Amino acid sequence: MPSPVESAAEDSRASFRAGVRAAIPYAAVGGLLSMSFGVLARDAGFPVEAAIVMSAVVFAGSAQFAAVAILAGGGTAGAAIAAAALMNSRFLPMGIALGPSLPGRPALRAAQGQTVVDASWAMANRGDGTFDRWFLFGSTAPQYVTWMTGTTVGALGGDTLGDTSRFGLDAIYPMFFLALLIAEIKDRRTAAIAAAGAVVALSLIEIAPAGIPVLAASLVALWGLRRREQAA
């Protein structure tokens, strides 16, 4: 009979493997996205190694695209970093939501928090306010691998691909998020919250810097403070 410690380790491994499996389609999509990132970064004047290093250490798609677009348009490093920070600001509420599910000292929790990417965070969400951290780590692992592979292919082969918008690659991001969203809509309540989040973001797009509309939409979730009239 396994000891409680052994069976906990077994559960962690099972969660990790389930996370890996669940993330495979998202990892494949991430590979396409990072390929277009590699091409875009080279077009913006990035050396091949800079594009690859950026994917390795920043590992946040929309922030990378935003920073490169600003440099390509002649912007300063400060402006590019600020745009990346705004795009990543959604990881603040995501991290606050995840935090209670992470054990260990602050430094260890900070390290675990680095594994948050949109798809992993959404899928590791158990739906009761807690997260399965091993599922999170498992689902981020293949996404990291394809993010690096795609960036490398795009950065090295970009010249032969040319303008990636010809291939409709810019439709991939919204479709990726939409697939995650559809999986999250479980009842009328979540559908209403999604609609409200969309309205908040849409109403701010023209007047606020990129990134802020998404951050502001997270405030819609405060609706959850209301006492539930009935079980969801």
Next chain:
Amino acid sequence: MTETIWLTIAGCTVVTFAIKAFGPVLMGGRELPDRVNGVIMLMAPALLAALVVSSALADGEHLHVGADTAGVAAGAGVLVLTRAGVLTSVLVAAVVTAGLRLLA
């Protein structure tokens, strides 16, 4: 230009690390009241819906409906109406977008 690029990469690394570390460091290991869990549960649909509209219906900081919007609508249709997976719906979205641009 190369220094600007490396400076940008270094800066993005630091801010991304800090943003992702903030919540886990602040909230780690705490038991939250049920009502706060209720807020957390609703964050995913709110954030994801905002990401969808800001990437499908906007071009930077301007509202913009284009071939990519139509492509995403086609991909969504395939995802909801058939049992196709994420990868298929993404490919449909990209192919429809590319096709419309070819025609335009």
